[in-house]
Amino acid sequence: MRDNRYLLTLAISGALAFGVVACGDDEEPTASGSGSTEETSSEGGGELSGKIAIDGSSTVAPFAEAAAELFQEENSGVQITVGTSGTGGGF
Incomplete structure (x- = not known):
């Protein structure tokens, strides 16, 4: 029983770690030499x-x-309508 809990904890931790790594951003930010930001x-x-x-x-x-x-x-050329169908409307 104790071994099963250990394996379950290990599996859940591994899955969470994999999820965090998979959702990470792997692009390096580019920096300008002057230290200023450009919009x-x-x-x-x-x-x-x-x-x-x-x-x-x-x-x-x-x-x-x-x-x-x-x-x-x-x-101004875009027409947007907002409706409220309730919580179940998105399912």
């Missing part, structure tokens, strides 16, 4: 247009509405 601009890439429908839990709805509002301020 990239999305200008010149064209105007976005289309429709986006967001639907989900009523708990997340206020955050989705705020994100939609901010996105529409930057992208």
Whole structure:
């Protein structure tokens, strides 16, 4: 019985370690020699247009509405609708 718990603990720990490693970022950050950061601009890439429908839990709805509002301020050609179908709506 004691050996089974040890093996189970070892297996779970290994699975968690594998999951953490698999989700890691393997890209090296690039650094400029001057120590300053440079922001990239999305200008010149064209105007976005289309429709986006967001639907989900009523708990997340206020955050989705705020994100939609901010996105529409930057992208006036995109029409976003936010609905609340309840917690089970996403399943």
